[in-house]
Amino acid sequence: MLFLDDSKAAHLFFNRLMESLPDHVYFKDREGRFLCVNRAHALYLGLRSPSEAVGRTDYDFFEPAQAKQKDADEREILRSGVGFIEKEERANSIKGVERWVMTTKLPLFGDDGEMIGTFGISRNISEMKQAREALNAHHRLLSTLIDILPCRIVVKDREGRIKLTNRTYRTALGLAEEDSVLGRKLSELSSDGRTQRYAEDDRAVLEQGASILNREDYDASPLGDKRWLLLSKVPLRDASGRVEGVVGMAADITAQKESEARAVEAQRALEEKNRQIESELQIARELQTELMASSMQSVQAELAAGSPFLPRLAFHYEPSAHLAGDFFQFVPVSQKSFALVMCDVMGHGVKAALVTTLVRGLVANIRVDDTSPAQTLHALNERLCALLDRPPLPRFVTAVHALFDTEAGVVRMASAGHPWPLLEREGEGAAPVSELECGPALGLIRGAVYRDIEFSVARGDRLLVFTDGWTEEADDDGEEFGIQRLAEALRRCRAENPYTTLDDLATALRGHAPGRTLADDVCAVLAAF
Structure with missing residues (x-):
């Protein structure tokens, strides 16, 4: 090694410094040959001792392009006498070691002030460089995300x-x-x-x-x-x-707020429309009830008061929605006879109510006094098969048609998929008027065949004609009210007034599923002889 100061102290301090510095320190002559390197730089160059670097150049340790750049930098320093401080540069050795360093290079002067070479110190900044690149990448990503x-x-x-x-x-x-x-x-x-x-x-x-x-x-x-x-x-x-x-x-959020304002305005308009519809539906419901009540009053006014089997009539009508698909219609035949048609349109609500209007019109066009109940149902079925074959409309209608002879005490009846009425004989329990299988519901099968049944009534008997909403109402466990419960409730309700009896039946039905809204329309007519 060469020393500018031959004193032992300077020699000792210099050696200790060169041995302990983690940065790379090196001194070169004017030809770029190493005069002295510290141990950290020697290890980086792949040498066992700093003395092995003396006399060798960067071309012995670095890739040609990098060695050439280092040589050019040092020649410029020797020419201008001006070095550089903290220059970042890549330093890849020929042994494959890759790193980034921060280099300071300055001219080296001898005792006489002459420029005799260069010296420098390089610090390994590879980790810092990588961290900076990672930080810059994150910054670019964040800037891109924020900008879009x-x-x-x-x-x-x-x-x-x-x-x-x-x-x-x-x-x-x-x-x-x-x-x-x-x-x-x-x-x-x-x-x-x-x-x-x-x-x-x-x-x-x-x-x-x-x-x-x-x-x-x-x-x-x-x-x-x-x-x-x-x-x-x-x-x-x-x-x-x-x-x-x-x-x-x-x-x-301007578009959102404008949409909200339009939605609020539409909601107000809808609520107003709903109020109007509610009012109109309530009128329609009252009209449905009035049509049924007036048909019963017409029959009662037509029948001769002295007929031996003149019944006291009452009805109960309770839609599950505003309008119902259940209805009945009394038709006067003579002073000693009348007809009753009870129907249950599939579903409920407005569509079902519209079909009830259709069926009412068909019943009015059929001469029930000239035909048997079975023939009446056949005629209705043929008309409805053609009319209900449209997807928006309910698909079928159940019906029961009965002819009452108040002079002879005879009832002729036919059913189209409708539950048979309950007949309670005085002093006996109530039971369905027939065990025969009903004919198919109206509107399903063209040419369907229906059969009449006939039975007699006596004073004190009661006949309950009803829709399936009474028997199919289920409790929380899914158990239906059923025909047996309805028959038992009729047996217990012995009020003189038939309307009171129907009210008691409705109370029993609600008691089967307390607190719940009826799942289906319920309609019933009670004839007490």
């Missing part, structure tokens, strides 16, 4: 100076470049009076450390356009938790 967001984003320091914005925010301010915004306050960019309010929001966040989240602001754009914004501001904290700024975000 459709909401406005701004970051301010404690003095309100803008540190970061995204494209949407700058567009709202009418500014294209971020450089025209950075370091400035919002009050410098816009004269809008609302900037004072934003400054007060920022102060509240800075002083209290509290966030403003999802506040709806109307006409909050600095440009003054009529917009709705969803505004949030949160404190920006440093590593120690100290609030050093404010992060603001504003999403344009």
